[in-house]
Amino acid sequence: MFRPALIAGAFALAGALLTSASAMAQEKVLRIGMTAADIPRTHGQPDQGFEGNRFTGIPMYDALVHWDLSKADAASVIIPGLALSWSVDAADKNKWVFRLRPGVKFHDGSRFNAAAVVWNVQKVLDQNAPHFDQSQVGVTVSRMPNLASARAIDDLTVELTTKAPDSFLPINLTNLFMASPTHWQKLLSEVPASVADPKARAAAAWTAFAAAPSGTGPFRGVRLVPRERFEMVANKDYWDAARRPKVDRVVLLPLPEPNARTAALLSGQVDWIEAPAPDSVPQIKQRGFTLYTNAQPHVWPWQFSFREGSPWLDRRVRHAANLCINRAELKELLGGLMEIPVGTVPAGHPWWGNPSFQIKYDLPAAQKLMQEAGFSAAKPLTVKVLTSASGSGQMQPIVMNEWLQQALKECFFNVELEVAEWNAVFTNWREGAGHANARGANATNVTFAAMDPFFAMIRFVTRQTNPPASNNWGFFNSDEFDQLAATARSTFDDAGRDRALAALHKRIVEEAPFLWVAHDVGPRAMSARVTGVVQPRSWFIDIAPMDIRPGS
Template sequence: MTFTFSRRLVLAGAAAIALSAAAFAPATAQAQGTLRIGMTAADIPLTHGSPDNGFEGFRFAGYTMYDGLVNWDLSTADKPSAIKPGLALSWEADPKDTTKWTFKLRPGVKFHDGSAFDAKAVAWNFDKLLNKDAPHFDARQASLVGFRAASIASYKVVDDLTIEFTTKTPDSFLPYQLSFILMASPAQYEAVGKDWAKFAAQPSGTGPFKLEKLVPRERAELAANKAYWDTARVPKLDKLVLIPMPEANTRTAALLSGQVDVVEAPPPDTIPRLKSSGMQISSNPYPHIWPYHLSRLPDSPWNDVRVRKAANLAIDREGLTELLGGYAVPAKGHVVPGSAWYGKPSFDIKYDLAAAKKLMAEAGYGPGKPVKAKAIISPSGSGQMLPLPMNEFIQQNLKEIGIELEFEVMEITSLINRWRAGAKAEQNAGASIINFSYATVDPFNAFVRFVKSDLHAPNGVNWGFYADPAMDALAAKAQNTFDKAAQDEILGQIHAKMVDDALFVWVVHDVAPRALSPKVKGFVQAQNWFLDLSPVTVQ
């Protein structure tokens, strides 16, 4: 079955590339130092400092133009990325009261419009997300990133370069979360008439690139910020061009024809042709999981742990990895076994069809009496890898044990909105699965936002409305633990419980394949969802 499916994908992909390549005229000469990227997104991510399109939005429209108080160190490919000082030089929780955090800010930083970055600007940026009475509060931005600041009870300006945060309860994960709250210019917001739509057309952050031109669904052109505050990361490029290309074979054809210089997620069956054409193929394992989120509402078929475990045992992950050309790592949980957070689960996730059928029979199901489930999926998108062939492969696997999947396919932004709405939302009626992948780079992103019962929609992304007092207690304990080794131990307990309870159907971890023109130099693929494009040059 795996060979037949892979062969079909290869032939279809080759035919599509042949047709698509003919549609692209040879690219006109580009200015020296211009990097053109074919994204998986169907549109340019929002540019006002709170990107949509998942973490691909942060990758290309977030960390290019903006900084957080805390940034990611993306300079190396040989170890997992860690957070580092960004617009804040340092941060510290008060040892006498760990709900109090003091952040010391970096002096001399300017926004792209020339105005000064200071503590008042920080407070203003949190007001736009958390203070509904603020004149510049933006419900759209709050929906995109406000949940990452959910633990913040208050904040106050101490002086020009010091701001203090108070969390509702102790939260050792706060610095990680602040890496996703990006600083936009209050002065520019005033200058464009106090209108976030106009700000998005003429944004101003503190990042290494500045937006020059924006054509929705077509392209965004970013110029290097040669006055960037981090002199080690001043871009070597003159310009960065972002082009939405959600169809995988179209991206490949665009690279082969010279329309773009880099493409995200090339189809695995096209990689031999790309290599033979002189293209560079870059990949690197990073913290990421491609799972099925399961509804736990009263009418969900996934409330029986035997069905959840059977689904996990029915997937031929090695065969799926073969389908993906080897560009994946079979999953044994939310994180890989070598992770400090893996713990000691007793349920071994593997391909065991006989055990899966036995569990289904015990639960009263099988091919003659199937479980029927509707899954919400996307055709492409940030971290979604190749979701259509992957979901079809899994559909065939699960049918063998008596689980029949029906797919509702939608563009990634719509899928993210349905994910944030939660399983109880009217638009998700009838669906008991949503397929959405993401980074597991920090404790909150990896675990807490999916297992805490107070983070059900609309407060968070516990999509299936899972609730377990024992898990709530573990999550609270982890957030209240500031010693890293002790925190890792608790996170391992959380992960072991997730696996033993089969809270998700886990499939594979991504290795983020990319194809690059031989003209592209200095590209570093960090062990992270995000990229630093500052050292890149184009010959």
């Protein structure tokens, strides 16, 4: 429960926030309280889940392809970013040509061109490249595992090659942010000669790059204090006039505890918080703050293990879990800040597919399935779930998991919760259920965006995406699902791809590799001073068009 006394704790932020107060006195400063426990990486490939993309990726960097975040009343779609156009080769669908935007410069003043694209592909794919950075691989390659290489055709044209035909590639490329090769090379030259090993020198250059980033985005990073704060200032020369920032400075503050975030907002220490404590929403509104929400393609699940010995191998058990929980009751507990799922996508979506298994609350049916599987109140089934106390998209993970723990008792589940730091849970998502870092869990609670086919479905159901390649944490594998995914991936016309994806979604819901619990609505509370806010139907949001009115 939200406790007003926690407001006192928020004043601990004051010292940090006032450190550069005199320098900021004449600036428009937007202060954001994130759910992450640390600042997402700032070198161009953020960690901390998609909260990293939202706050240190999209503001400072551009990708070849962007999400359109300018509308609140329509689904986000991809639009040109640093690439003006792209097309797949009609004769060889493993090859794509991207034509680049002219006249774009990195924050250090160097030019963006095809060579820079090749360099940024190499940083995560080419282990022989001098600037290859292993720390950036996991959060990048797992999101576009088919990308193989890049080649400059001319200064403003680049060819990307995939391992297999992949109609999802342009969408996947929204996750590959372009960092400045020139700036990195300069920082490499400043690494002391006493650091002789080439890999150590490269790592040192990337560490220096994180402290002084250079992308092409609307904001430029200027101050990094790990676990405390990160500051960005406006790039007034940004190439897209519509996204030239109106605020002068953005300050990011990690505040993983929801009551502390809420207290910081109410006490005026920040202007914007992610995921406020649900029971504080009435007070937030009464105090004149604005609560923004919008239904998002974002799933809050348990993802099951299919390794030998897992209690989830029996489909009756998986179906029972999905039928056992009263999601309407959970929605009430969360103050209405969720949507009730019937799958990864909603009914009526082009990828829906009309599954034969219906996700709903049906307690007698759930209990019957568990009894058929050999369980009862006298003989419960113990399951262990790995979760976090906070994090990107995790909503209110402790509250929600404790509610699930109680709700599932009615269906003879004995739920054990294993709580770990968010980034560790997120990293284990790629390591897999068999890794020691899974801590013996047979389900993991990592939320995911469902904006595109790969993120929504493919990465969870194919052998190609088994750990550590991507996020098939539980090793859910079969020839059928490999073929369904391959058909969708190799279909390049929109209508045909939608049909293939609908067939895939139908079978995913029927086999139930997840406990689908909620769809997020992305609640964020902001001071009324913050203007120009568009809450899109997306996991992301664009800071660049926002403004802030003067005032206390």
